[in-house]
Amino acid sequence: MHWLVIGFGNDLAGDDGFGIAVAEQIKKRAASDLAIQITTEVISTRILAPELLESISIADAVIFIDASAALNDGRPQEIDLQSLIGSELEYGSSIFLSHHCNPLALMQLNHTLYNRNPPAWLYALGSCHFGLFENLSDTVAALVPEVAAQIIDKINKHTFCEQA
Amino acid sequence: MRVVTLKINDQEMSGREDEDILHVAREHGIEIPTLCQLDGISEWGGCRLCLVEIEGSAKLSAACVTKVSEGMVVNTESERLSGYRKTIVEMLFTEGNHICSVCVSNNNCELQDMSSDLKIDHISLPYRYPARTVDASHDLFIFDANRCILCTRCVRVCDQVEGAHTWDIAGRGIQSQLISDLHQPWGESDSCTSCGKCVEACPTGALFEKGKAAGEMVKDPKFLVYLADMKAEKS
Amino acid sequence: MSKIITIDPVTRIEGHSKITIHLDDQGEVEEALFHVTQLRGFEKFAEGRPFHEMPSLMARICGICPVSHLVASAKACDMLMSVRIPPTAVKLRRIINLAQIAQSHALSFFYLSSPDLLLGMDSNPATRNIVGVARANPELARNGVHLRALGQEIIEILGGKKIHPGWVVPGGVSHALTAENRDYILKKLPEAIQIAERTIKWFSAELEKFSEEIAVFANFPGLFMSLIGNHDQLETYDGRLRLADDQGLVVADLPAEDYKTIVAEAINPHSYLKSPYYKPQGYPAGLYRVGPLARLHLAKTCGTPRADQALTEFKKLDHKSAFHYHLARLIEILYAFEMIEQLLSDDMILDSHVRAHAAANAHEGFGISEAPRGTLMHHYKIDDNGLITYADLIIATGHNSLAMNKGITQAAKHYIKNDKLTDGILNRIEAVIRTFDPCLSCSTHAVGQMALDIQLIDMGGTVLDRVKR
Numbered sequence: 001m002h003w004l005v006i007g008f009g010n011d012l013a014g015d016d017g018f019g020i021a022v023a024e025q026i027k028k029r030a031a032s033d034l035a036i037q038i039t040t041e042v043i044s045t046r047i048l049a050p051e052l053l054e055s056i057s058i059a060d061a062v063i064f065i066d067a068s069a070a071l072n073d074g075r076p077q078e079i080d081l082q083s084l085i086g087s088e089l090e091y092g093s094s095i096f097l098s099h100h101c102n103p104l105a106l107m108q109l110n111h112t113l114y115n116r117n118p119p120a121w122l123y124a125l126g127s128c129h130f131g132l133f134e135n136l137s138d139t140v141a142a143l144v145p146e147v148a149a150q151i152i153d154k155i156n157k158h159t160f161c162e163q164a
Numbered sequence: 165m166r167v168v169t170l171k172i173n174d175q176e177m178s179g180r181e182d183e184d185i186l187h188v189a190r191e192h193g194i195e196i197p198t199l200c201q202l203d204g205i206s207e208w209g210g211c212r213l214c215l216v217e218i219e220g221s222a223k224l225s226a227a228c229v230t231k232v233s234e235g236m237v238v239n240t241e242s243e244r245l246s247g248y249r250k251t252i253v254e255m256l257f258t259e260g261n262h263i264c265s266v267c268v269s270n271n272n273c274e275l276q277d278m279s280s281d282l283k284i285d286h287i288s289l290p291y292r293y294p295a296r297t298v299d300a301s302h303d304l305f306i307f308d309a310n311r312c313i314l315c316t317r318c319v320r321v322c323d324q325v326e327g328a329h330t331w332d333i334a335g336r337g338i339q340s341q342l343i344s345d346l347h348q349p350w351g352e353s354d355s356c357t358s359c360g361k362c363v364e365a366c367p368t369g370a371l372f373e374k375g376k377a378a379g380e381m382v383k384d385p386k387f388l389v390y391l392a393d394m395k396a397e398k399s
Numbered sequence: 400m401s402k403i404i405t406i407d408p409v410t411r412i413e414g415h416s417k418i419t420i421h422l423d424d425q426g427e428v429e430e431a432l433f434h435v436t437q438l439r440g441f442e443k444f445a446e447g448r449p450f451h452e453m454p455s456l457m458a459r460i461c462g463i464c465p466v467s468h469l470v471a472s473a474k475a476c477d478m479l480m481s482v483r484i485p486p487t488a489v490k491l492r493r494i495i496n497l498a499q500i501a502q503s504h505a506l507s508f509f510y511l512s513s514p515d516l517l518l519g520m521d522s523n524p525a526t527r528n529i530v531g532v533a534r535a536n537p538e539l540a541r542n543g544v545h546l547r548a549l550g551q552e553i554i555e556i557l558g559g560k561k562i563h564p565g566w567v568v569p570g571g572v573s574h575a576l577t578a579e580n581r582d583y584i585l586k587k588l589p590e591a592i593q594i595a596e597r598t599i600k601w602f603s604a605e606l607e608k609f610s611e612e613i614a615v616f617a618n619f620p621g622l623f624m625s626l627i628g629n630h631d632q633l634e635t636y637d638g639r640l641r642l643a644d645d646q647g648l649v650v651a652d653l654p655a656e657d658y659k660t661i662v663a664e665a666i667n668p669h670s671y672l673k674s675p676y677y678k679p680q681g682y683p684a685g686l687y688r689v690g691p692l693a694r695l696h697l698a699k700t701c702g703t704p705r706a707d708q709a710l711t712e713f714k715k716l717d718h719k720s721a722f723h724y725h726l727a728r729l730i731e732i733l734y735a736f737e738m739i740e741q742l743l744s745d746d747m748i749l750d751s752h753v754r755a756h757a758a759a760n761a762h763e764g765f766g767i768s769e770a771p772r773g774t775l776m777h778h779y780k781i782d783d784n785g786l787i788t789y790a791d792l793i794i795a796t797g798h799n800s801l802a803m804n805k806g807i808t809q810a811a812k813h814y815i816k817n818d819k820l821t822d823g824i825l826n827r828i829e830a831v832i833r834t835f836d837p838c839l840s841c842s843t844h845a846v847g848q849m850a851l852d853i854q855l856i857d858m859g860g861t862v863l864d865r866v867k868r
Contacts, residue, residue, distance in 0.1 A: 050529065108530070377568040
């Protein structure tokens with residue numbers, strides 16, 4: 001099973017760098033954890049561009065990590081994207097600009113273009129502090145290892161359950 | 165030489181009485197931020213980043229020029245200290261023109277590293293945008309005053325190690341500037357031996373080798389310690 | 400009463416701009432103007448800087464085509480150093496420049512223009528985007544994603560970074576290519592070449608649907624300009640500068656660095672974009688076009704077998720119409736990947752000698768190369784110490800300034816017959832601009848849906864009609 005983890009956001013915009021921080025943490029872990037290293041590709045990126053479909057289209061499961069201004073919850077939420085694929089509500093032009101798009105749009109495109117609908121989750125963190133600074137706020141920084149561990153657990157559980 | 169015992173950040177330690185707080189702390193694994201300090205040349209105490217709190221004294225002291233003493237209790241980390249340190253570095257940024265992305269020293273810069281260590285990601289003071297010039301008259305090196313933080317490491321290394329004393333500071337306060345010889349273009353300096361020690365000692369991209377593109381200037385002033393050691397052995 | 404229609408901002412292009420359409424007393428279109436509303440000022444703040452900094456500084460002009468600026472700037476610096484850079488460095492610079500052209504063209508064609516081309520100019524604006532394209536023709540969308548991703552990947556492999564790579568430096572490139580990276584890229588090229596070829600075939604067959612657009616999208620006689628190789632072949636990195644009219648009659652052919660003898664720049668009050676023109680014919684008669692259309696118009700051959708086949712077909716079209724910029728872009732994508740394959744197959748491509756070192760040896764340097772959108776010109780002067788005293792750039796999009804204005808005027812005159820505005824009409828006028836793929840050097844885009852607000856305003860400033868989406 002091939003996993004793809006995509007942490008995204010602007011690390012120059014305060015807590016918007018949350019996704020990148022988690023992805024980097026998982027990359028570090030992968031350096032010493034052979035199971036993660038073999039099963040998982042980790043990408044950290046400022047924006048979600050359609051070119052990511054090249055990686056998404058060959059993944060068996062995809063996890064996005066993001067900080068969101070739209071959510072109020074200070075705890076990371078796990079949103080099941082697979083169940084939303086096919087629902088028409090998110091498929092408007094507003095979600096897709098020429099240079100970047102959102103996770104659901106990417107998974108929708110993955111479905112439309114490559115006829116694939118793998119399990120996909122978005123870990124979104126609300127109550128974030130955005131602004132022109134490079135560091136995460138203390139509360140958000142404290143969540144980075146926790147969310148990274150949660151994702152690694154998820155990957156391991158699926159991988160080993162599948163083998164068993 | 166007498167050995168004294170003291171406490172730094174609640175840690176008991178000992179040091180020779182001719183040692184300063186900065187070096188005793190470092191020997192015991194406690195890092196205090198510095199910019200003007202460089203091993204192998206004299207201490208100056210100018211950048212004020214190594215300010216520490218000493219119990220019983222209301223004023224702050226520069227760790228690099230304050231000798232340890234018996235029973236001294238030193239604190240190197242506090243909200244007050246980190247506030248001062250941040251402001252000092254912010255002032256360095258606003259006082260000159262520092263544009264990392266096109267700088268020869270990008271990713272190899274002590275000022276950049278310092279702001280990262282101090283978690284400075286925003287400048288709250290107004291920029292001054294001074295009109296400063298670049299002196300590229302030397303055959304091998306360039307001095308870009310925009311990136312100079314007046315740490316005087318070049319002045320000291322040129323005077324104390326090379327013995328040329330090409331560099332010095334002219335003017336006072338905000339007018340202070342680094343000059344070569346009697347304020348003439350570096351390339352016309354009679355005293356400069358073109359040894360390049362000032363370039364290696366410079367913590368930013370203010371002094372660099374000609375021909376370097378952005379991010380290509382990597383400096384390593386560690387050799388100054390060996391030179392100082394060898395000198396000490398001889399005398 | 401005369402009226403002005405404003406399209407602000409123009410969507411699906413790179414940067415920020417607006418269009419105003421001026422109507423006369425009879426409600427007929429008098430002229431249309433393309434306004435570039437952003438100002439950068441790079442030429443000024445380069446002054447006083449060491450010339451070795453120029454490539455990385457100038458690359459910051461644009462987050463979309465930093466590679467093009469790196470290449471032109473580094474070439475100008477080579478000239479200041481008076482060095483002949485190692486042949487392998489030339490080839491490597493050629494490759495990164497071609498990869499930039501391919502990825503930029505893929506973005507323009509597949510992401511920005513294909514919604515109009517595939518779904519129709521009058522289709523519902525809500526789905527007239529890449530998502531709509533994905534549904535209507537998944538293969539086309541997949542191909543766009545693949546070609547752009549490969550172009551970007553090649554840039555990243557060579558330069559170490561997708562955006563703002565620092566690899567191209569005065570005197571050559573900073574490090575040699577590894578065998579592993581060469582083989583990796585070579586393995587990926589055949590598929591890209593096939594895709595480009597298939598897309599050309601598909602789009603050529605579609606062209607008959609667009610006969611009206613072809614006739615009025617900036618379709619007028621005039622001059623074309625581009626670099627050209629020694630054997631009159633397509634050239635994107637070096638070569639002579641040539642201008643010819645729409646019939647192919649060459650009016651100027653000169654060393655590229657002499658461009659100032661034939662090109663002058665006019666300043667318009669309505670736009671921050673300067674308008675270069677061909678001096679002998681004066682302003683604004685000396686209008687000329689640059690970019691893929693001009694390059695293919697002037698080139699006798701591409702120098703790669705498949706692109707040459709496509710070029711033969713292209714020459715049969717009424718290719719003075721800006722609508723054919725689209726097909727020209729596809730042919731150049733094919734050419735770019737074929738040429739990268741040729742260059743990578745060179746025995747010396749892994750040579751470790753890729754950089755020449757020198758101090759400033761000349762006081763003036765020119766760097767001229769072909770960016771995706773046309774001829775890019777960097778001109779620097781330095782003092783004895785190598786500090787910049789003067790910088791002057793002509794950006795590809797600038798050359799097309801006059802042609803874009805004339806082009807939207809032509810389209811507006813054709814489509815706007817009375818006060819009635821429809822989305823389809825205005826989209827066509829925007830689409831004229833999109834054929835030129837102007838890059839207005841935006842570094843940031845606001846997040847959210849791009850608004851299109853068209854207003855019909857009379858001389859007194861009263862809004863007569865308004866269309867919003």
